[in-house]
Every structure is written in structure tokens, then in C-alpha cells.
Amino acid sequence: MTQDTQTRRLNALVVEDSPPMRKMIVFALSRIRELSVVEADDGVDALRRLSGTKFDIIITDINMPILDGLKLVKRLRADETYQDVPIIIITTEGAAEDRQRALALGANAYITKPIQAPAVIKLVREILGLEER
Amino acid sequence: MRNPPQDLSPAGARPGRSRDIFAPMRAQDAGQGDLHDKTRAALHEFFGRGEAFVRQLIAENERLRSELNETQPDRPARPELTPASVVEGLLGRIVELEKARGAAADSGAPAPAGGDLARLRERVVQLEDENYHLASMYVAGLQFHASRTIGDVLQTTTEILLNFIGVGAFTLYLVDEERRVLFPIAREGGEMNELVEIEMDEASPAAQMAQRGRPWSRGDPAYASDDVIMYLPLVSGRRLVAVLRLEAFLAQKPGFEDNDYSLLSMISEHAGIAIESAWIRAHAKAVALQRQAVEHLLGA
Numbered sequence: 001m002t003q004d005t006q007t008r009r010l011n012a013l014v015v016e017d018s019p020p021m022r023k024m025i026v027f028a029l030s031r032i033r034e035l036s037v038v039e040a041d042d043g044v045d046a047l048r049r050l051s052g053t054k055f056d057i058i059i060t061d062i063n064m065p066i067l068d069g070l071k072l073v074k075r076l077r078a079d080e081t082y083q084d085v086p087i088i089i090i091t092t093e094g095a096a097e098d099r100q101r102a103l104a105l106g107a108n109a110y111i112t113k114p115i116q117a118p119a120v121i122k123l124v125r126e127i128l129g130l131e132e133r
Numbered sequence: 134m135r136n137p138p139q140d141l142s143p144a145g146a147r148p149g150r151s152r153d154i155f156a157p158m159r160a161q162d163a164g165q166g167d168l169h170d171k172t173r174a175a176l177h178e179f180f181g182r183g184e185a186f187v188r189q190l191i192a193e194n195e196r197l198r199s200e201l202n203e204t205q206p207d208r209p210a211r212p213e214l215t216p217a218s219v220v221e222g223l224l225g226r227i228v229e230l231e232k233a234r235g236a237a238a239d240s241g242a243p244a245p246a247g248g249d250l251a252r253l254r255e256r257v258v259q260l261e262d263e264n265y266h267l268a269s270m271y272v273a274g275l276q277f278h279a280s281r282t283i284g285d286v287l288q289t290t291t292e293i294l295l296n297f298i299g300v301g302a303f304t305l306y307l308v309d310e311e312r313r314v315l316f317p318i319a320r321e322g323g324e325m326n327e328l329v330e331i332e333m334d335e336a337s338p339a340a341q342m343a344q345r346g347r348p349w350s351r352g353d354p355a356y357a358s359d360d361v362i363m364y365l366p367l368v369s370g371r372r373l374v375a376v377l378r379l380e381a382f383l384a385q386k387p388g389f390e391d392n393d394y395s396l397l398s399m400i401s402e403h404a405g406i407a408i409e410s411a412w413i414r415a416h417a418k419a420v421a422l423q424r425q426a427v428e429h430l431l432g433a
Contacts, residue, residue, distance in 0.1 A: 020292045023272045028265070031182075092295075092383075112385070113296045117265040118258070 010128060011053055012037045015046040015060035015072065016090065021113070025059060025090075028117035034130055043067025047075070054081070057128060059088045059111075062098045070102055077106035086127045090115070184227050186264065190271050223263055230256075266392040269297050270399060277403040281414060286407040287319045290377070290400060295321065298393045299386030300362070304328060304378045307408070308339070315339050315376055322381060338364045339376050346371035348402035351394040365397060367405035374405040 012035045016022040022039055029037045038053065040046040042064040058076065062069035069089055076082040089102045089110045099110050108127060111120060125131075276289040287305060294300040302322025306315035309330075317328040333339045338356035345353075348368050355363035360380070367375040377400070382388065389397075420426075 018288075018292050018296065020272050020276050020289065021296050023275075024265075024269060024297070027268045027272075114299045114383070114386070115296070117268075118261060 009036045010034050010056040012124070013040060013046060013049060013053075013055045013058045013060075014038070015040045015043065015058065015064070015069070017042050017061060017064040021061070021090070021115070024115065024117070025120065028115070028120045029059075029124065031117070031121055032124060032130065034128075035124075043069065043072040046072055050076075050082070055085060057086045057088070057124060058082075059090065059124075061090045062095065062102060070098065070105060073102055073105045073107050088123065088127070184231075186268070190267055193271060193275070223267065227260075262392075266395075269392075270395060273297065273396060273399055274403060277399075277407040280407045280411060283318075283408055283411045283415070286404055286411055289407075290404050291319065291321055293396060293400060294377075294379070295383070298389075298396055299383045300379050300381070301383035301386070302379075302381035304380065306331060306339075306376045306378065308333070308343075308373055308375060318375075339373070342366035342376060343373040346373065348398060348405070350398045350401070365401055367401060367408065369405040369409035372405075372409070374408045377404075 012029055014022055014025050014029065014037060016025060016039075022041075026037050026039060029035055038049055038055070040049050043060075044067045046058075046060065047067070060069045060072055073087055073089070076085070076087065086109075087107045089099065089107045090113065091099045091102070091110055092113050102110065109123060111123065273289070273293050276293075277286065280286045280289055290305065294303055303320070304317055304323070305319040307318045308314075309316055313333045315331040315333060317325060317330075319325075320328065331337065331339060333343065341354075341356065342364065343366075345366070346368065349365055357363045362379040362381070365377040365379060366373055367377060
């Protein structure tokens with residue numbers, strides 16, 4: 001864990017239009033004590049929230065109305081503030097093409113549905129460099 | 134809980150699944166006392182949070198159950214596995230384990246080592262899985278009770294089947310009670326126009342489910358045939374409202390696992406009620422909330 005993460009809580013943004021999925025991801029992330037989690041319904045809602053808070057990690061679905069996950073990744077990578085912030089995308093097993101596009105656009109990792117909480121926790125810890133508890 | 138294979142990696146690398154949450158404790162250079170302290174602290178925190186969460190689930194479950202009893206006073210009692218009984222059982226186990234931990238600490242017993250530690254780790258992983266499963270039950274129940282339209286119910290059902298259970302192809306048929314047929318209303322993993330209505334003749338699975346008149350639970354007939362996994366009745370009380378035909382699992386899902394059955398049971402019981410409520414709501418006249426009318430309803 002870096003000096004920075006030792007002194008403040010980290011902010012995570014979960015962008016998912018499906019309420020049950022969003023709740024389950026938030027539940028999984030709530031097991032990481034160092035994280036504060038904010039939820040967004042879709043890409044547009046995410047951009048609204050991103051303008052007010054600095055997030056340390058973003059977890060986003062791909063298929064969403066209005067502004068989908070691919071467009072969101074592209075916009076984030078074009079923004080100086082979010083150029084290096086880790087992005088995890090949520091995909092379905094069959095959506096290999098979307099997954100590859102998201103990774104090519106700058107996403108760091110992906111998880112597939114149905115998600116497994118322990119695996120999500122482990123991945124987020126790894127990416128943020130947090131010690132396993 | 135189930136462990137279907139899944140992609141999970143930074144940029145395509147695929148590390149093996151590991152849920153060894155005590156990995157840091159294995160460091161050989163850490164003293165035995167340090168290990169003991171860490172173990173106790175981790176367990177204390179884990180059980181504390183687990184208990185708080187489970188209590189929250191029980192409260193929510195009681196509220197939903199009370200709501201259900203109010204809307205359906207003649208609803209038969211169900212002694213089989215329910216979310217409440219699962220929650221209460223788990224709470225009991227958490228309390229037992231907490232007591233055992235406290236007793237061990239009071240007796241000044243040394244920190245668990247070797248086989249004990251391995252068993253402890255395994256148990257913590259099990260509890261994490263159970264905790265996650267309870268959360269999925271809670272979220273599923275909450276979503277059904279928050280559904281206001283039939284569209285909401287269909288969306289919730291689809292998301293639970295796809296994202297929580299891992300069923301990738303299914304069709305939802307609603308019951309046309311006048312014509313005695315099932316008609317397709319939503320499909321995942323196939324084309325709607327390929328589907329036809331299903332007659333509810335006496336030999337059909339639907340007619341048998343209607344006759345049975347209760348939600349599905351583990352051990353009940355699955356009414357499966359060669360081309361489907363099972364037919365799941367969606368009921369409201371004794372009324373068959375809809376039938377879910379589960380046709381295929383997602384590629385990474387080999388089959389049902391233990392926790393899936395309680396989710397299926399919840400869908401069977403709650404999705405039917407949610408559809409019926411949405412149907413009644415769609416035909417209800419909007420009336421402003423009024424103190425006098427509310428007090429009259431309450432018998433005040």
C-alpha cells in the first residue's frame with residue numbers, strides 16, 4: 001500500500017444500469033474497508049459524479065443506455081485527470097469483442113457475469129495495491 | 134457457493150482463483166503472537182460485520198413477510214427453506230463460532246496453527262460465500278418488491294437468472310386464464326417469433342403446476358424435458374401466474390449449485406406476486422392519499 005492510500009480512504013465508482021448487479025458489486029466492494037463506493041446508473045450519470053469527486057478506481061458495465069461503457073472508457077482516457085485511473089469493465093462471457101475493444105481503449109481489467117464477490121475483491125485489492133486482509 | 138470458471142484478470146492474464154484471505158499471515162517470519170492477534174482481529178471484524186448484515190436481512194425479511202401476510206392473509210404457511218430460516222440459521226452459527234472464538238481466547242490457547250488454521254481459513258471462505266449468497270437473496274427480494282410494472286418484474290427476473298444464477302437462455306410465459314394457455318412474454322437467448330402458445334391441457338406441465346398451486350422449492354418436480362432444464366412456476370398464493378422455462382446455462386456455468394436453488398425458490402414465490410401486484414396496479418384507479426381514508430382502513 002502506498003503512503004497516499006494509507007492516509008485517506010480510496011474512492012470507487014461503480015457504473016451499472018442493472019440495480020441488482022450494481023447492489024451486488026457495491027456489497028462486494030463494501031468488504032474492502034479502505035474504499036468508499038459511489039454508484040452511477042449509466043455513463044452520463046458517471047460523468048456527473050466524476051466531475052465532483054476524484055475516483056481511484058472505476059468499475060463499469062459495457063452495455064448501458066445513453067452512454068455505454070466503451071464510450072465512457074474512451075472519454076475517461078482522453079481526460080487528463082482520469083488518464084491513469086484503473087478501470088475494470090464488466091462483461092458477459094460471450095462479449096469477447098467488446099472486452100477486447102475496452103481493453104484496447106485503455107481499460108485495465110475485466111470481470112465477467114455472473115460475478116463472484118471474492119474474485120472482485122481480490123482483483124480490486126490487487127489493482128489498488130491493498131494488502132489482503 | 135458456486136464457483137463457475139470466469140475471466141478475471143488485469144488485461145487478459147488469468148491468475149488462478151485464490152481466496153486465501155489469510156495469505157499475509159502465512160509469512161514464516163511473523164511471530165506466533167502476531168499471527169494470533171491478526172487472526173483474532175480479522176475474525177472479530179468479520180463476525181461483527183456479518184452479524185450486523187444478517188440482522189439487517191432478518192429485519193428486512195420480516196418486513197417483507199409481514200407485507201405479504203397483509204396482502205394475502207390466506208396464504209399457507211411454508212415450513213420449507215425460506216430466506217428467513219436461512220438467515221436465522223446462519224446467525225446462530227455465527228454466534229456459536231463467536232462464542233468458541235471467545236472461549237479459546239479466554240483460555241489463553243495458542244494461535245491456531247497447521248490444520249486448525251487451514252480449517253479456519255476454509256470456514257471463513259464458506260462464511261464469506263454464505264454472506265454473499267444472503268446478500269444476493271436480499272437484493273433479489275428487494276428488487277421484486279420494488280417492481281411497479283410487469284416490465285420491472287421481467288427485468289429483475291432476467292437479471293437474476295442471467296447474472297446471479299447463470300441461466301443464459303430462458304422464456305417467460307404468462308398464464309391467460311380465460312383461454313387456458315401460456316403465452317410467451319419475454320425471452321433470452323433466442324427469438325420470440327419462434328415461440329408459440331402452450332395449451333394448458335391436463336397432461337401439460339403448466340396444468341400440473343397450476344394444480345399444485347404453490348411455489349417451487351428444492352425437491353419439487355422440475356417438469357423437465359429433453360430440451361429444457363426445468364419449468365419453474367411463478368405463483369401468487371395458490372394462483373399460477375406465469376411459468377419460466379429454463380433452457381440453457383451460460384457457457385461458463387456447468388449446472389445448478391446449492392445456493393441457486395434458494396434463488397429459484399425465491400423467484401418462484403416472489404416474481405409471481407410481483408407480476409400479480411403489477412397487474413392489479415395497472416388496473417387500479419389512482420386515488421390521492423387521504424388521512425381519513427387511511428385511518429378508516431386502519432380501523433382507527
